[in-house]
Amino acid sequence: MKEYAVSKNKVTTVSDIAAQIKDGMTIGIGGWGGRRKPMAVVRELLRSPVKDLTVVSYGGMDVSLLAASGKIKCLVYGFVSHDVIPMDQAFRQARQGGAFEFREIDEGMLQWGLRAAAMDLPFLPTRAGIGTDVETLNPWIKTVRSPYDDGELLMAMPALNLDVTIIHVNEADAQGHTAILGPDPFFDDMFCRAAKKSFATCEKLVDTSAFNDPMKARLMPIERSVITGVAEAPLGAHPTSCGPDYGIDVKHISAYTKRCAAKEFDAYRDEFLTKETHDAYITSVGGADHIRALSLPVF
Amino acid sequence: MTSSNPATDYTLAEICITAAAETWRNDGEVFGNGFGPVPRIAAALAKLTVNPDLLLTEGEAFLVSEPVPVGPRKGYAPKICGWMPYAKVFDLVYGGKRHAMTGPVQIDRYGQTNISFIGNADKPKAALLGVRGFPGNTISHANSMWAPSHDKRTFVEGEVDMVAGAGYNPARFKDGRRGDKVDLRLIVSNLAVMDFGGKDRAIRVVSLHPGISFAQVQDNTGFPLEGKDTCTETPVPTEEQLRLIREVIDPHDVRATTFKDNPHGDARRRENA
Numbered sequence: 001m002k003e004y005a006v007s008k009n010k011v012t013t014v015s016d017i018a019a020q021i022k023d024g025m026t027i028g029i030g031g032w033g034g035r036r037k038p039m040a041v042v043r044e045l046l047r048s049p050v051k052d053l054t055v056v057s058y059g060g061m062d063v064s065l066l067a068a069s070g071k072i073k074c075l076v077y078g079f080v081s082h083d084v085i086p087m088d089q090a091f092r093q094a095r096q097g098g099a100f101e102f103r104e105i106d107e108g109m110l111q112w113g114l115r116a117a118a119m120d121l122p123f124l125p126t127r128a129g130i131g132t133d134v135e136t137l138n139p140w141i142k143t144v145r146s147p148y149d150d151g152e153l154l155m156a157m158p159a160l161n162l163d164v165t166i167i168h169v170n171e172a173d174a175q176g177h178t179a180i181l182g183p184d185p186f187f188d189d190m191f192c193r194a195a196k197k198s199f200a201t202c203e204k205l206v207d208t209s210a211f212n213d214p215m216k217a218r219l220m221p222i223e224r225s226v227i228t229g230v231a232e233a234p235l236g237a238h239p240t241s242c243g244p245d246y247g248i249d250v251k252h253i254s255a256y257t258k259r260c261a262a263k264e265f266d267a268y269r270d271e272f273l274t275k276e277t278h279d280a281y282i283t284s285v286g287g288a289d290h291i292r293a294l295s296l297p298v299f
Numbered sequence: 300m301t302s303s304n305p306a307t308d309y310t311l312a313e314i315c316i317t318a319a320a321e322t323w324r325n326d327g328e329v330f331g332n333g334f335g336p337v338p339r340i341a342a343a344l345a346k347l348t349v350n351p352d353l354l355l356t357e358g359e360a361f362l363v364s365e366p367v368p369v370g371p372r373k374g375y376a377p378k379i380c381g382w383m384p385y386a387k388v389f390d391l392v393y394g395g396k397r398h399a400m401t402g403p404v405q406i407d408r409y410g411q412t413n414i415s416f417i418g419n420a421d422k423p424k425a426a427l428l429g430v431r432g433f434p435g436n437t438i439s440h441a442n443s444m445w446a447p448s449h450d451k452r453t454f455v456e457g458e459v460d461m462v463a464g465a466g467y468n469p470a471r472f473k474d475g476r477r478g479d480k481v482d483l484r485l486i487v488s489n490l491a492v493m494d495f496g497g498k499d500r501a502i503r504v505v506s507l508h509p510g511i512s513f514a515q516v517q518d519n520t521g522f523p524l525e526g527k528d529t530c531t532e533t534p535v536p537t538e539e540q541l542r543l544i545r546e547v548i549d550p551h552d553v554r555a556t557t558f559k560d561n562p563h564g565d566a567r568r569r570e571n572a
Contacts, residue, residue: 128435299358
């Protein structure tokens with residue numbers, strides 16, 4: 001049988017993905033809180049000299065490490081949390097110290113901003129934010145009046161146009177097809193459509209034929225035309241979860257937040273964030289078997 | 300054997316749960332969300348008693364046909380009957396067919412709520428989670444509140460430090476903003492049950508938990524409360540409600556960690572009372 005392959009081979013490496021992110025860029029990070037964060041790429045960014053990033057994220061360990069490492073100029077977010085450990089200490093300290101610009105908006109407004117960018121619209125109207133301090137504390141978001149008889153005043157959520165999006169998925173192939181096998185794809189599809197370039201790390205690089213299954217195909221919300229590159233990074237979401245492959249490393253994150261609270265982030269960095277390779281990092285946190293045995297979060 | 304007789308031995312957490320379950324009684328087929336153990340057990344109890352039509356999830360992304368026990372599952376498999384990822388939750392939020400009970404850090408006289416920060420916006424004294432979905436939730440669907448420590452730090456004197464959740468504050472709904480979309484239902488605290496049935500939607504005490512006086516509630520609230528002459532006593536959990544809470548919904552007694560020393564539900568029966 002003849003194989004009809006597309007012309008592009010999108011396979012790249014974690015370090016090449018990180019190298020795409022330049023000073024001052026606006027980056028989107030997929031996942032949600034303590035779940036399916038592209039941490040291998042985030043850690044690579046921490047070891048690079050890149051700075052002044054505007055970060056758009058449903059924040060967790062990604063935002064925490066970038067904030068603690070001084071990489072952020074502006075954060076667009078609805079929350080920063082590890083889910084099972086609700087409060088992140090690095091975010092708390094950065095927020096309390098006014099370390100950078102904080103653009104705090106409703107979770108749904110964030111989705112709306114990504115959707116507007118994906119649809120190439122200047123904004124999308126929403127009621128979310130009306131009557132709250134999200135309206136008063138975010139002068140960059142204007143209101144818009146319905147042109148119809150109702151005349152309602154709504155928030156005009158501006159497009160969140162991204163330079164680069166990074167996500168982590170379970171499976172990907174060389175053409176850029178991606179499958180998210182966990183229970184929730186979150187907003188990774190919108191993040192990818194909102195960006196000029198999007199990169200996916202994956203637990204496993206597979207042959208395209210691995211997707212020849214109508215039930216699995218329903219777990220593929222992202223069209224490959226918005227994926228610029230893919231890189232294999234097994235366990236690349238650690239310490240966040242990547243269901244069904246592995247759960248959240250509660251002990252690791254708990255120890256991390258305690259260190260941050262004690263202003264000992266540097267010790268954490270020296271122990272875990274200076275490793276030359278992703279494999280060396282995995283060894284430093286207990287090894288692949290340890291991570292694969294982490295139980296999936298129960299909410 | 301089941302019984303609708305009022306129980307004699309019940310904890311404060313348990314009477315708060317049975318009081319909170321009432322908030323979903325007349326909702327019909329809406330998506331019910333209780334955030335934190337007491338609201339979550341309450342939503343499960345509501346589904347098993349007063350509102351079987353409630354839609355519940357297993358806490359992540361799947362709808363379930365029977366409430367999932369809280370705490371360790373120990374082999375229990377959720378009875379999945381649908382998919383509810385966040386993207387779908389957001390779509391549903393805007394449609395209004397949802398009723399959430401959350402635990403705000405601050406609540407003011409308008410029912411405005413805060414989970415974002417304490418202090419001022421530039422350099423807050425305490426950064427909290429962020430507004431999360433509060434702005435969209437409160438302008439789109441019904442919301443109730445859980446306040447486990449009823450004091451003036453929670454029920455603040457002026458406005459909350461950051462209005463994350465919208466309330467019945469007309470000053471914030473001028474010039475075509477749809478204040479009529481705000482739909483606040485019950486506030487359940489460790490002292491009382493309140494609603495927004497006072498004059499101009501002022502907060503009113505509906506019932507006092509056993510052994511609590513109106514003066515006690517008022518003294519711990521940063522704004523005047525209505526309901527002094529109309530409030531009743533919060534109904535004591537029935538034996539059947541307690542059986543469902545203790546054996547079915549929360550067999551590991553997660554609720555016991557709600558309050559220090561897990562006190563009796565009747566203030567007069569607490570050892571240090």
